Amino acid sequence: MNKEKSFDAVAFMRKRREEIDEEDAALSWAEKREKTRRMIEDDPLYQRLKHRVVPPNGPRNMAVHERQEPDYGKSTD
Secondary structure, eight states: OOOOOSHHHHHHHHHHOOOOOHHTTTTHHHHHHHHHHHHHTOOHHHHOOOOOOOOOOOOGOOOOOOOOOOOOTOOOO
């Protein structure tokens, strides 16, 4: 069941990153940051999720490990 890929995601992302680098070559860091902020704020998904509150994981979800001295082969089990 070896199917030929019709879309190469890795090649697409590499090409797109190169395009973005070329587009942004003349921009300062602050200008790049502002461009990104504008793009995100105009995104419909961001608009829908920007005020969503996700509760933090509390102690009931945390794994707590007590510190123990290393055994170093002392046990006879």
